Amino acid sequence: MKKDILDILDIKKNDIISITGSAGKTSLMFYLAKRLRDKGKVLVTTSTKIKVPKNDEYDFLYTSKKDYKRPINNKLVVIGKLIKDKNKLKSIDKDILLEKIKDFDFTLIEADGSRNLPLKYWKDYEPVIYKETSKAIGIFPIKVLGKKPNNDFIYNYEDYIRNIGKDIISKEIILKLIKSKPGIFKGFEGKKIIYINQVESNEEKEKAYDLAKYLKDNLDEVMVFYGSILKEEYYEN
Incomplete structure (x- = not known):
């Protein structure tokens, strides 16, 4: 059933x-942030690293504690430490972040990295999900289904092969990854x-429906939905 993502x-x-x-x-983080800005003050940050966002993606960007100003109305604020010469932001100290969170109605944290690759196997230190998190969203693209594992599109490929294997990526493999x-x-x-x-075509909707049902049947206390940020269409079985 098609629904609003919020x-x-x-x-x-x-x-x-x-x-x-x-x-x-x-993309999901900033899409949600822009939608939530209509409802209150929104903080966007990272517990690892993210690219410095484009100017039209935020209202204020703070890269140092001394420059920070508490928002007085509905604004989208990005906070992070600037990594020189890399156009990236890294996480601020957690204690400082928890203080800043009190100034906002909603907080969105990118807690993982994949070097823009569509699939990954997590290293021991990943992801970095703070215990204060109320909801965690894990993303998989439908477009990896049916593909043979390859170093070109899997981050941490060696650990993926060691722990998941070389089988064609199927719904069973996605479940195995989630449980790994x-x-x-x-x-x-x-x-x-x-x-x-990345569910954009009718064929991909059918595949996503099938995958969502399979995951819901085999995972306890995990909600599953699917859709496209590009098309702004979201579905829940």
């Missing part, structure tokens, strides 16, 4: 949402959500 995710004020996985984390250690949610005990992304 209704699917049931985002409430003071939610802290961490986003992990591959193929669309940053450290895994897409790495010890997180709050609300877990799987988002199947």
Whole structure:
């Protein structure tokens, strides 16, 4: 059934949402941030690293503690430490972040990296999901289904092959990835959500529907939905 993504995710004020996985984390984070700005003050940040966003993606960007100003109305604010010569932001100290979060109605945290590759296997230190997170969204792109594993599109390919194998990527493989250690949610005990992304064609909708049903049947206490950020269409079985 087609739904609004904010209704699917049931985002409430003071939610802290961490986003992990591959193929669309940053796009989803800023899409949600812009939607939520109509409802309150929004903080966007990272617990690892993200690219410095474009000027039209935020209202204010703060890269140092001394420059920060508390928003007085509905604004989209990005906070991070600038990595010189790399056009990237890294996480600020967690204690400082938790203080800043109090100034906002909604917080979105990119908690994972994949070097823009569509699939990954997590290293021991990934993802970085703070325990204060209320919801964690793990992303998989539908376009990897049916592909043979390859170093060209899998981040941390060696560990992927060692732990998952060389079989064609199927719904069973996606389930195995979700259940792997450290895994897409790495010890997180709050609300877990799987988002199947890049679902644009009718064929991909059929595949995503089938994958979503399979994952829901085989995962406890995990919500699954699918859709396209590009087309702004989202579905829940």
